[in-house]
Amino acid sequence: DAKTTQPTSMDCAEGRAANLPCNHSTISGNEYVYWYRQIHSQGPQYIIHGLKNNETNEMASLIITEDRKSSTLILPHATLRDTAVYYCIVRLPLRGNEKLTFGTGTRLTIIP
Amino acid sequence: DADVTQTPRNRITKTGKRIMLECSQTKGHDRMYWYRQDPGLGLRLIYYSFDVKDINKGEISDGYSVSRQAQAKFSLSLESAIPNQTALYFCATSAAGTGELFFGEGSRLTVL
Numbered sequence: 001d002a003k004t005t006q007p008t009s010m011d012c013a014e015g016r017a018a019n020l021p022c023n024h025s026t027i028s029g030n031e032y033v034y035w036y037r038q039i040h041s042q043g044p045q046y047i048i049h050g051l052k053n054n055e056t057n058e059m060a061s062l063i064i065t066e067d068r069k070s071s072t073l074i075l076p077h078a079t080l081r082d083t084a085v086y087y088c089i090v091r092l093p094l095r096g097n098e099k100l101t102f103g104t105g106t107r108l109t110i111i112p
Numbered sequence: 113d114a115d116v117t118q119t120p121r122n123r124i125t126k127t128g129k130r131i132m133l134e135c136s137q138t139k140g141h142d143r144m145y146w147y148r149q150d151p152g153l154g155l156r157l158i159y160y161s162f163d164v165k166d167i168n169k170g171e172i173s174d175g176y177s178v179s180r181q182a183q184a185k186f187s188l189s190l191e192s193a194i195p196n197q198t199a200l201y202f203c204a205t206s207a208a209g210t211g212e213l214f215f216g217e218g219s220r221l222t223v224l
Binding site: 032034036041042043044045046049087089091093094095096098099100101102103104105 | 153217
């Protein structure tokens with residue numbers, strides 16, 4: 001699976017959109033981008049994933065560049081409860097390759 | 113009730129003691145995982161199991177062993193605990209072929 005690079009930390013004002021970048025320049029054509037978050041010391045929580053097209057769900061939007069070498073997770077209206085560590089993970093969707101490798105992620109702090 | 117339940121949630125033990133962390137799930141998933149998290153770091157995979165008869169080592173399996181007693185149960189053992197095994201341990205499950213993992217609430221282990 002391809003390696004990802006994320007900023008160590010970011011701040012965002014409450015109510016504003018939080019945009020979390022991820023670089024995955026060595027991604028292969030079939031690898032998906034996954035995002036998880038970990039609030040305090042709770043277990044990580046799945047947010048969203050995508051291959052090429054932009055994806056949106058009730059939690060967030062995922063924007064993947066045309067060359068697929070980077071992506072951005074967008075939390076449209078950040079709240080204090082969105083303060084967490086966000087992990088960007090790249091995975092080849094093969095049966096038997098379900099395990100995920102978590103890096104150190106981006107620590108997002110929402111400022112009141 | 114939680115879909116993925118870990119016991120105990122907190123444990124303090126002494127060097128040399130045998131410790132077992134248990135995980136049970138009601139998701140009906142085949143895949144189960146044990147991860148370890150040290151302060152300020154990401155999650156590292158200890159062991160994973162694709163079904164009852166399939167156990168695989170992760171990146172940091174030394175000093176640990178596991179048992180998959182049933183589809184719903186996956187236990188992690190420290191045969192002789194040492195202080196650098198002090199960490200937060202997470203169990204997770206997933207369905208075959210997906211990258212969406214469901215995590216337990218964690219077991220905080222302190223080895224004195």
